[in-house]
Amino acid sequence: MNLRRLMFDMMLAWENPGSEEGLLKNNSTLCNTVEIEDEDEGSIFYANSTSLAVQVNDMKTVGLSAFTRIAPSCPIIADLVTVHNLFDALTCSSGGRLHYFVYDKYLKSLDRVFRSIKGVMQSSLASSFNLDAGECILAIDGDKPIHPVLQHIGISAWPGTLILTTHALYFQSIRVGYGDKIVKYDLATDSNQVIKRDFTGPLGVRLFDKAVMYKSSTLTEPIYFDFPELGSPSRRNYWLAITREVMQVNRFIRKFNLEDIQRAEALSKAVLGILRYSAVKEAFHIAPSHFKTTLTFSLAEKLPKGDMVLEALYNNYFQLLDTSLSHLATEPAVDKAPQTHSVPFSLYALSRMGFNLLNRKNETEKEISFCAVCVGVTKSLEAALQESFLYSERIEAARATVDQVKVEGLDANVALMQVC
Structure with a gap:
């Protein structure tokens, strides 16, 4: 069996x-x-x-x-x-x-x-991007001529290869006279970033709803990544969703000052969520969004009272890991045997699959051991989720009510205020 x-x-x-x-x-x-x-x-x-x-x-x-x-x-x-x-x-x-x-x-x-x-991680293409230790590739597009990705800056546009990692977006442009230039857009450290769906077209004309717009405090003007395709903008929507997830997990890391093992565990949760999201999309041709998304940190950001979910996740999971690690660090080694790194659930699972998200160049699977999660630590997280889902259902019901009464000229705020 x-x-x-x-x-x-x-x-x-x-x-x-x-x-x-x-x-x-x-x-x-x-x-x-x-x-x-x-x-x-x-x-x-x-x-x-x-x-x-x-x-x-x-x-x-x-x-x-x-x-x-x-x-x-x-x-x-x-x-x-x-x-x-x-x-x-x-x-x-x-x-x-x-x-x-x-x-x-x-x-x-x-x-x-x-x-x-x-x-992809083991390919020569990945090595050309000089990724940091612990940085993992999550998606790649534009590497095949039949599925190009265009980068628009101002009125200029050129094709290239787009890569998303746990830390950044990379674009390797193909421009005559410029070589294969690689530009990195950091998603891990900049807190003033915006990414959203947008329109693009030739010479800056807004014609086709197939692009994502990215801007940050380090850029003088927004960058547009165009995913040309026939039919619905499924490629664009996929990249928008997974890039937002990377931005959200890095915001979570900055908010709670996660470091080392905790940081790697948060990134591991996001990586697994993105891979599950990709699996559902590939197998069943569906990509749930908004309150129905299967991306962990994006869901917490979208849900009403989602901040409570993140607080519960930190207080009852990541803080426990910190306590466990501090306890292990103060214990003397037995018979001077080399100590192993005690890592949490998601990080351990990824390490067993051959992915290393720790910021250590020489980390090997043999140095990683499993740290059991105590029974009962998920109770408050489940309670926060239950309350948040309850509010989301009430909001959806309110929106349905708003749609129903629009023809009668009633104010939409009346129905929406009922969920408060």
Whole structure:
């Protein structure tokens, strides 16, 4: 029995304790169907409707409670802050029940995303950017002629390769007479930064809604990154979402003065969130946004009372890590054995996958050991999330009310004030 099947069986057991009827069988017809579906990389939501109906009828499913309790135990699969939204994304076409073939397809997509990013990190292209120690590449675009990225400054525009890391945006322009110049836009230290969707066009004319605008206190004028494509601006929206997540996690780091292990853990949470977001997008062609996003720090920023979520995350998780590390630092080594670095949940998971986010050039996997998270530290975080989600539901209801009464000429503020 593989880990994917084991975790799903654990979810089934959570919903039906003591029952073995729901456990999946190794020789089920469903597994063969899933493998065939994955061979052509087709989306499960576009499978033959008759075949899909047969699979659903023959399949045990799990609900929200089981998924939110079991899935976050593996930080690669889910995060406590966004697990509800991840479940909604995976069950948007199945009436709020998670089928194994959807869960399995998500995990296989996640594995492909990890392998792809790891391949980029080990490529010659990555080495040409001279990344800092602990800096991890999250996305790359414009490296293929069929999917160009254009950088607009004033009325000038030129193609190039765009890379997002945990620290910055890099643009390697392709300009005649200039060589392959690389420009870095720091996302980690500058607090006066803005990134948003915008229009671009030839000679500075605002025609196409396919770009993101970035400006900071270190730039004399805004920079526009254009993602030309037919149809909806899905590439632009993806880059806008993941770049905002990097900005938000670095704001969180600056706000609470996180350093070393704490800082690496915060970045690890953001990295895993971005990779999960990419996996859902690639597997199911959906990219949840606003209150439904699966990006941890972006969700906390968008939710009402999201500051309470971040406070709870810091007070009941990152401060605990600081206490644990201080305690370990004061303990003498036993028999003068070399001390290992005690690292938290997400950072450990990434290190096992071959990613190193610590600011140490010679850090090896053997030097990293797992620091268990104490049971019960998530209670106040769950309480803060529950209150925040409650307010977000009330705001959504208020917005629906506003849309309904607009034709009657009522003031929108009346409905919105009811959530206060």
